[in-house]
Structures are given as C-alpha cells and as structure tokens.
Amino acid sequence: MSKRHSAKYKIDRRMGENIWGRPKSPVNKRPTPPGQHGAGRRGKMSDFGTQLRAKQKLKGYYGNIQEKQFRRTFEEATRMKGDTSENLIGLLEQRLDAVVYRAKFVPTVFASRQFVNHGHVLVNGKKVNIPSYRVKPGDVIEVREKSKTMALVLEALDMAEREVPEYVDLDVKGMKATFTRIPSFDEVPYAVQMEPNLVIEFYSR
CATH class of the missing domain: 3.10.290.10 (RNA-binding S4 domain)
Structure with a gap:
C-alpha cells in the first residue's frame, strides 16, 4: 500500500467515518478507531474534543493540510465580511x-x-x-x-x-x-457531516 493510500485510510479510521464516501474505505467494514482497544474507546467527548475532531475532519478532508496553513486560512476567513464558517469553506473550495x-x-x-x-x-x-x-x-x-x-x-x-x-x-x-x-457551505458535496462552526469555536477559544 502506498504512503498516500495509507494516510487517507488512517484518517478515515481515526475519524470513524468514511469522510470521502469511498467504497473501499476500511470504515465500511470496521467502524472503530485503530488499535487494539479501538472498539472500546468511543466515550462521551468534551466540548474541546468535539471541536478538535471537527477541525481534524475538515483539515483531513482537504488532504490533511498542514496545521499552520489551515490556521492561516481560518484567520483569513475571520477578516472577511460575512459568516466566518461560510468564508472558511469558500476559501478551502478555492x-x-x-x-x-x-x-x-x-x-x-x-x-x-x-x-x-x-x-x-x-x-x-x-x-x-x-x-x-x-x-x-x-x-x-x-x-x-x-x-x-x-x-x-x-x-x-x-x-x-x-x-x-x-x-x-x-x-x-x-x-x-x-x-x-465560490460555493456556500450547503452546496459542497461532503460525504459526511462537516461542522465548520465547531472549527471556528476551536480556534476562537
């Protein structure tokens, strides 16, 4: 398996979701986190955990963008007029x-x-x-x-x-x-639910 294939499958497994909607995603067969104790690790998340997960999922969807670059995109979205969540999605889709x-x-x-x-x-x-x-x-x-x-x-x-x-x-x-x-958030064909509002909350903490 190539490094690229390994990376995208790892993201799916970590998120527990088939975030690109691919037929061959390992999550289709085993929807638990990776590791020996993965099946028992699905507890209730804190607000911070939920926001972090939303950020990792959105960042991962676009090819696991580097954190520094992703944060710069968020900061640019906050400087633009209008809804920051919509701005963030628009910038990512551009x-x-x-x-x-x-x-x-x-x-x-x-x-x-x-x-x-x-x-x-x-x-x-x-x-x-x-x-x-x-x-x-x-x-x-x-x-x-x-x-x-x-x-x-x-x-x-x-x-x-x-x-x-x-x-x-x-x-x-x-x-x-x-x-x-530039599309609105509702127009973007994500295979799973994305929550850019939680990403904004994560960076605004």
Missing part, C-alpha cells in the same frame, strides 16, 4: 487541488495535490504547480495536453461514486473545468 478533485480529474484529494505538484494542471493556460493556489470565479482549470491520456485521469472521470458540483462547469471532452463561483 484551493486548486480541491477544484481539480471536484472536477474529477483525479480519484482522491491526495492524488490531486500530487497531480498539481507534478505540473499536470493549467490555470487560464498557464502551468500552476502550487496545490494551495487560490482559484477565482471564472478561472479555467485544465489538464495539460500531455497528461490527458494518463490512466489516473481517464479512470477518475469515469468514477460514478461522486458527481461534479454545480459551481464547477466541466467540459469532459476537453478536460477543462471553469470555477464559476
């Missing part, structure tokens, strides 16, 4: 690796980060290899010509387990996606 994942160019958000890092993605015709790059409404994200025949891409586009959300306009044939607008 990440280039998130948009590449939403467009189904790759099967997982972990693969998306690697795909961007290796220079397979163009934004408005220019190569961008920074996964955290902030995509703006109207930006066109596409798979580089040389990368369009990669098995990873062709398999991901055929995957039936998730759909492309309305805020991403996908041209399957051209392998291009337009990020049409």
Whole structure:
C-alpha cells in the first residue's frame, strides 16, 4: 500500500467515518478507531474534543493540510465580511487541488495535490504547480495536453461514486473545468457531516 493510500485510510479510521464516501474505505467494514482497544474507546467527548475532531475532519478532508496553513486560512476567513464558517469553506473550495478533485480529474484529494505538484494542471493556460493556489470565479482549470491520456485521469472521470458540483462547469471532452463561483457551505458535496462552526469555536477559544 502506498504512503498516500495509507494516510487517507488512517484518517478515515481515526475519524470513524468514511469522510470521502469511498467504497473501499476500511470504515465500511470496521467502524472503530485503530488499535487494539479501538472498539472500546468511543466515550462521551468534551466540548474541546468535539471541536478538535471537527477541525481534524475538515483539515483531513482537504488532504490533511498542514496545521499552520489551515490556521492561516481560518484567520483569513475571520477578516472577511460575512459568516466566518461560510468564508472558511469558500476559501478551502478555492484551493486548486480541491477544484481539480471536484472536477474529477483525479480519484482522491491526495492524488490531486500530487497531480498539481507534478505540473499536470493549467490555470487560464498557464502551468500552476502550487496545490494551495487560490482559484477565482471564472478561472479555467485544465489538464495539460500531455497528461490527458494518463490512466489516473481517464479512470477518475469515469468514477460514478461522486458527481461534479454545480459551481464547477466541466467540459469532459476537453478536460477543462471553469470555477464559476465560490460555493456556500450547503452546496459542497461532503460525504459526511462537516461542522465548520465547531472549527471556528476551536480556534476562537
């Protein structure tokens, strides 16, 4: 098993939820935390524990973003006008690796980060290899010509387990996606319940 597969499965097991809705998640068969005593560790959580768990789940969903980077995103969300929870989700969905994942160019958000890092993605015709790059409404994200025949891409586009959300306009044939607008929290197709309000509470303590 690759390091990337191991990481995402570890997150599922730790959370006790299939956070990406994947058919092969180990949680589908064994919904308990990892370890010898995992089955007996589901006690009542403190408020802090609940908030920490919500933060770990949201951070893990986007490819286990580094804590420093995730906190910076939260701080930016607090400086913006409007609801901080909505702002946080909007900023996370504007990440280039998130948009590449939403467009189904790759099967997982972990693969998306690697795909961007290796220079397979163009934004408005220019190569961008920074996964955290902030995509703006109207930006066109596409798979580089040389990368369009990669098995990873062709398999991901055929995957039936998730759909492309309305805020991403996908041209399957051209392998291009337009990020049409910043979504609201309700529009984001999470496979499990996310609680960004608890994430805000965690960082506001």
